[in-house]
Amino acid sequence: MPDTTTAARTLVVPAEAAGRRLDQYLVEALAVSRARVQWLLSEAKVLLEGKPPKASMKLRGGEELSVTGETEPRPLRAVPEAITLDIVYEDDDIAVVNKPAGMMVHAGAGSTDDARNRGTLVNALLHHFQELSSHGGELRPGIVHRLDKQTSGLLLVAKHDKAHAKLADMFARRQVRKTYIALVHGAVAAESGTVNAAISRDTVRRTRMTTRRDDGRTAISHYRVLRRIESPFGRFTLVSVRIETGRTHQIRVHMASLGHPVVGDTLYGAPAVVRLAPETGRAHTPRRRAPAVDAQPEPTLQLERNFLHAAELALSHPVTGASLAFQVPLPEELALFLKQLATELTIQRPPAAAAASAGKERIQ
Numbered sequence: 001m002p003d004t005t006t007a008a009r010t011l012v013v014p015a016e017a018a019g020r021r022l023d024q025y026l027v028e029a030l031a032v033s034r035a036r037v038q039w040l041l042s043e044a045k046v047l048l049e050g051k052p053p054k055a056s057m058k059l060r061g062g063e064e065l066s067v068t069g070e071t072e073p074r075p076l077r078a079v080p081e082a083i084t085l086d087i088v089y090e091d092d093d094i095a096v097v098n099k100p101a102g103m104m105v106h107a108g109a110g111s112t113d114d115a116r117n118r119g120t121l122v123n124a125l126l127h128h129f130q131e132l133s134s135h136g137g138e139l140r141p142g143i144v145h146r147l148d149k150q151t152s153g154l155l156l157v158a159k160h161d162k163a164h165a166k167l168a169d170m171f172a173r174r175q176v177r178k179t180y181i182a183l184v185h186g187a188v189a190a191e192s193g194t195v196n197a198a199i200s201r202d203t204v205r206r207t208r209m210t211t212r213r214d215d216g217r218t219a220i221s222h223y224r225v226l227r228r229i230e231s232p233f234g235r236f237t238l239v240s241v242r243i244e245t246g247r248t249h250q251i252r253v254h255m256a257s258l259g260h261p262v263v264g265d266t267l268y269g270a271p272a273v274v275r276l277a278p279e280t281g282r283a284h285t286p287r288r289r290a291p292a293v294d295a296q297p298e299p300t301l302q303l304e305r306n307f308l309h310a311a312e313l314a315l316s317h318p319v320t321g322a323s324l325a326f327q328v329p330l331p332e333e334l335a336l337f338l339k340q341l342a343t344e345l346t347i348q349r350p351p352a353a354a355a356a357s358a359g360k361e362r363i364q
Helices: 022-030 034-042 121-128 161-172 250-257 332-342 352-363
Strands: 009-012 046-048 064-067 087-090 094-099 152-158 177-185 192-196 220-231 234-243 308-316 323-327
Touching: 022 034, 087 323, 094 121, 152 161, 161 308, 177 250, 177 332, 192 250, 220 250, 220 332, 234 250
Parallel strands: 152 308
Antiparallel strands: 009 064, 046 064, 087 094, 094 152, 177 234, 177 308, 192 220, 220 234, 308 323
């Protein structure tokens, strides 16, 4: 395998690479990711006869390429940032924080620049706490479990390695009780139920997870209906979901598999904009006709995040054994969305005669 850490090197393109794109050749020749090759080319770290070539350039064979940049990024180390944290509980061993939606828990392992290692929960934790466990490595100090970026709520933090090891074991033994609140589209049929469906990566859309493959990891979610909502925008169900396992996107995937995607979760089938249900909607204006002077725009609702909140957390303290239980209410944006759904709307409809006339005009 080539040395992927050399800062400067020369490659002679072999004859068998003739006809290939430069970027495709470099991925194999340097044994690095496509993203890293794109970075090298965009930063003029690959030169052909002293000039930066295009990624799409077709090779002839025999060219000499000079690679002047590091082909493998230096590993990032999380740095402290003065970011406000909602600390629900803290002692010498652990902390519990209420993470807002929109904040990543930590930078990704594939991060290639310092800009991506900013604004995460880990950056905030390093500023607020003097000590965190090292089990997660330099990018994930203190992190025992995670929440999706657009999921809010309670998250456990280990301040030292002993607490981290014990918490990890408790999670593995399913001894930590985690309960979420979710609003989903449609009317969930049963008042309660269990989804026991293994989860794995979608082979087509790699950002998604799926329950449709046979090689998934065990995933179990227990749901209970809290409230059924009949609104001008259709039917919705507010549910609590207790998870036994913590797979990637677990609740989002499981509820979508039942035909009830989480509101705001466009990745798993929820609409980006919630519109009036057909039976309550205003009659549509015929095409090519100017709208009436007094016509009202159709009301819509939009949630810029997933309606998923980690509301409750219960466990035994990893050091003292004391019983701990925490609960946080829905954040303001989710409570407001529920209120907007329940608001009675006055929908202006055209008079029957006008509607009939419009219908005739459409078919002429």
